[in-house]
Amino acid sequence: MHNVTVSELKELLDNNADITLIDCREQGEWDEARIEQAKLIPLSDFQNQYSEILKDKDAKILIHCRSGKRSLQACQILMQEGYSNLSNIEGGILAWDENGFPILR
Numbered sequence: 001m002h003n004v005t006v007s008e009l010k011e012l013l014d015n016n017a018d019i020t021l022i023d024c025r026e027q028g029e030w031d032e033a034r035i036e037q038a039k040l041i042p043l044s045d046f047q048n049q050y051s052e053i054l055k056d057k058d059a060k061i062l063i064h065c066r067s068g069k070r071s072l073q074a075c076q077i078l079m080q081e082g083y084s085n086l087s088n089i090e091g092g093i094l095a096w097d098e099n100g101f102p103i104l105r
Helices: 006-014 027-032 043-053 069-080 092-098
Strands: 002-004 020-023 061-064 086-089
Touching: 002 006, 006 061, 006 092, 043 069, 061 069, 061 092, 069 086, 086 092
Parallel strands: 002 086, 020 061, 061 086
Antiparallel strands: none
């Protein structure tokens, strides 16, 4: 697992990199603000939902939450399930917003 800054994430998204961006916050947080390209898998139900969206265990998967703690937990769950190309977004959506990057509200 790697840590990725929000600036690195922005560059990947701007370059249409072949990545899957997962937001592991809860539905209410998602409804308030989200990164457009992200897919929601709430940490509270992560183990029941991840396999529906994340079918390729070798795909490049980046996970974010509010500040970086829950996304680390989500990465650990996926590592235990055999996913190999995982990145945790440092600082989460708070850092994304602080850098002035676009958010859907």
